Amino acid sequence: xxxxxxxxxxxxxxxxxxxxxxxxxxxxxxxxxxxxxxxxxxxxxxxxxxxxxxxxxxxxxxxxxxxxxxxxxxxxxxxxxxxxxxxxxxxxxxxxxxxxxxxxxxxxxxxxxxxxxxxxxxxxxxxxxxxxxxxxxxxxxxxxxxxxxxxxxx
Numbered sequence: 001x002x003x004x005x006x007x008x009x010x011x012x013x014x015x016x017x018x019x020x021x022x023x024x025x026x027x028x029x030x031x032x033x034x035x036x037x038x039x040x041x042x043x044x045x046x047x048x049x050x051x052x053x054x055x056x057x058x059x060x061x062x063x064x065x066x067x068x069x070x071x072x073x074x075x076x077x078x079x080x081x082x083x084x085x086x087x088x089x090x091x092x093x094x095x096x097x098x099x100x101x102x103x104x105x106x107x108x109x110x111x112x113x114x115x116x117x118x119x120x121x122x123x124x125x126x127x128x129x130x131x132x133x134x135x136x137x138x139x140x141x142x143x144x145x146x147x148x149x150x151x152x153x154x
Contacts, residue, residue, distance in 0.1 A: 039088075040065065040067075040086075040088055040089055041089050042067065042072070042086070043071060043072055043075055043084075043086050043089070043090075043091065044067050044068065044069035044070060044071055044072065044083075044084055044086045044123070045069050045070050045071075045072055045123065046067060046068065046069030046070075046121055046122065046123035046124075046126075047123055047124050047125075048121065048122075048123075048124065048149055048150050048151045049122075049124040049150050049151075050150060050151055050152070050153040050154070051148075051150035051151070051152070051153060052153050054150060054152055057117065057119070057147065059115070061112075062108070062112055062115050062116055062117055063116075063117045063118075063119050063147070064101070064104045064116060064117070064118050064119070064143075065118075065119050065121055066085065066086075066087060066097070066100075066118060066119070066120050066121070066134060067085070067086040067087075067121045067122075068083055068084070068085050068086070068120065068121070068122040068123060068126050068130060068131070068134070069083055069084070069086075069121075069122070069123035069126060070082070070083055070084070070123060070125075071084055071091075075091075079091060083123065083125075083126040083127065083130055085097070085130070085134065087100045088100075094130070094133040094134060094137055095137070097134055097137035097138065097141070098137050098138075098140055098141040101118065101137075101138065101141040101143045102141060104116070105143075115145075116143065116145065117145040117146070117147050118138055118143045118145065118146050118147065119146075119147040119148075119149055120134065120146065120147070120148050120149065121149045122148070122149075
């Protein structure tokens with residue numbers, strides 16, 4: 001029979017850090033894939049109106065935004081101080097809204113196209129005529145799911 005020798009004191013083995021770089025790169029890759037940066041540079045100022053019955057949108061990937069408001073300070077000399085429409089990163093006219101919707105719809109998956117929602121982020125001081133013109137252009141493009149963005153009433 002063997003005899004166990006307990007006279008030698010054993011220390012704690014060193015921590016194995018060989019897989020640490022793999023773990024760090026995996027986390028880095030995960031956060032790079034999940035994080036989304038702001039897609040649009042705002043060129044219009046808007047203060048959202050207040051609302052009481054607000055609902056949060058479920059799938060933001062199915063939402064297309066149209067911004068309406070006064071141009072920011074850097075563009076005001078060139079564009080004036082009237083309310084302007086911004087589609088993606090550029091100013092647009094009402095006549096361009098329909099083509100914009102067709103383009104956005106074609107960039108979506110075919111299954112998601114009927115679920116597309118257009119969210120209007122309109123300054124509370126904007127005249128209703130512009131909003132009505134945009135709604136008519138959306139109706140002609142068959143974009144019938146419209147959402148009006150608002151902030152919660154204080």
